[in-house]
Amino acid sequence: xxxxQKKLWIGLFVLAILSPLGVILPEKFKTGGAWGEWGxxxxxxxxxxxxxxxxxLSGLWKAPVPDYNFGGEAASMAVKVISYVASGILGILAxxxxxxxxxxxxxxx
Amino acid sequence: xxxxxxxxIMMFNVPIPGGTTGHAVGxxxxxxxxxxxxxxxxxxxxxxVQAIVFGDGGITALGANCFNMAVVxxxxxxxxxxxxxxxxxxxxxxxxAAFLSGYVGxxxxxxxxxxxxxxxxxxxxxxxxxxxxxxxxxxxxxxxxALQHMLLFGVVEGVITVLLFKYFVKHEPDLVxxxxxxxxxxx
Numbered sequence: 001x002x003x004x005q006k007k008l009w010i011g012l013f014v015l016a017i018l019s020p021l022g023v024i025l026p027e028k029f030k031t032g033g034a035w036g037e038w039g040x041x042x043x044x045x046x047x048x049x050x051x052x053x054x055x056x057l058s059g060l061w062k063a064p065v066p067d068y069n070f071g072g073e074a075a076s077m078a079v080k081v082i083s084y085v086a087s088g089i090l091g092i093l094a095x096x097x098x099x100x101x102x103x104x105x106x107x108x109x
Numbered sequence: 110x111x112x113x114x115x116x117x118i119m120m121f122n123v124p125i126p127g128g129t130t131g132h133a134v135g136x137x138x139x140x141x142x143x144x145x146x147x148x149x150x151x152x153x154x155x156x157x158v159q160a161i162v163f164g165d166g167g168i169t170a171l172g173a174n175c176f177n178m179a180v181v182x183x184x185x186x187x188x189x190x191x192x193x194x195x196x197x198x199x200x201x202x203x204x205x206a207a208f209l210s211g212y213v214g215x216x217x218x219x220x221x222x223x224x225x226x227x228x229x230x231x232x233x234x235x236x237x238x239x240x241x242x243x244x245x246x247x248x249x250x251x252x253x254x255a256l257q258h259m260l261l262f263g264v265v266e267g268v269i270t271v272l273l274f275k276y277f278v279k280h281e282p283d284l285v286x287x288x289x290x291x292x293x294x295x296x
Contacts, residue, residue, distance in 0.1 A: 004280055004281055046244075049239065051239065051240055051241050051243075051244060054241070091158055091159070093156055094158045095155055095158050095223055098154045098157070098158065099150075099151070102150065102154070
């Protein structure tokens with residue numbers, strides 16, 4: 001690994017460590033989630049009902065780590081923050097793995 | 110070469126889940142650094158991991174998300190960069206091109222996403238006349254997505270694009286696609 005590659009990797013892990021800012025800031029300003037990125041419960045609060053199609057499809061897939069949170073919905077802020085960093089690192093590894101497989105497939109051709 | 114391009118791509122997976130009630134995507138800077146086609150793969154992989162492992166974006170929205178953020182955005186960003194840079198391009202003009210590339214790329218992607226939200230109540234209606242998925246009409250969805258991205262997230266995306274672009278031009282100019290692609294005459 002060259003020196004500049006090493007630097008970029010370090011930058012990535014710094015970003016992973018900083019990523020809880022993405023949970024802390026919205027909580028602090030009580031801004032809620034991103035527009036359009038609602039779950040069934042949030043939509044029910046907004047418009048009074050859960051759209052039929054959404055109700056059906058939202059149970060299609062159970063993510064192993066929903067919302068980048070290992071502690072469940074009732075998790076404390078500290079657990080959320082730790083989860084977020086762990087998710088960031090897990091995400092880096094998962095993406096690295098996927099790209100490695102793709103690059104092998106492409107390079108073979 | 111494969112290794113070189115894979116490690117660069119990882120940079121952008123973390124900024125995506127971050128952000129305050131919205132997020133930068135990083136597709137613009139990837140398109141500038143690695144070329145728009147590589148950006149398509151890089152951002153798609155990132156979105157795939159988010160959907161499968163973290164339930165973010167979601168499996169059923171993956172196609173739309175990839176189209177907006179991994180196809181529309183890198184190409185728009187790339188074209189904007191080339192357009193602003195012009196034929197000679199150097200110094201400040203390059204930086205302006207980089208900023209606008211991120212800014213316009215994200216804004217266009219957001220507006221298209223707003224359009225997709227907005228047509229939902231028109232094309233997907235249940236037997237009782239209520240929308241099956243997203244409930245808000247075009248007149249709400251497009252301005253909502255456009256305004257917040259143009260006023261805030263687009264600026265963030267633009268600044269990130271400029272900073273990373275500056276870093277790479279200074280330290281790794283040989284890796285920057287938009288600089289080498291025009292010089293070498295290779296696509």
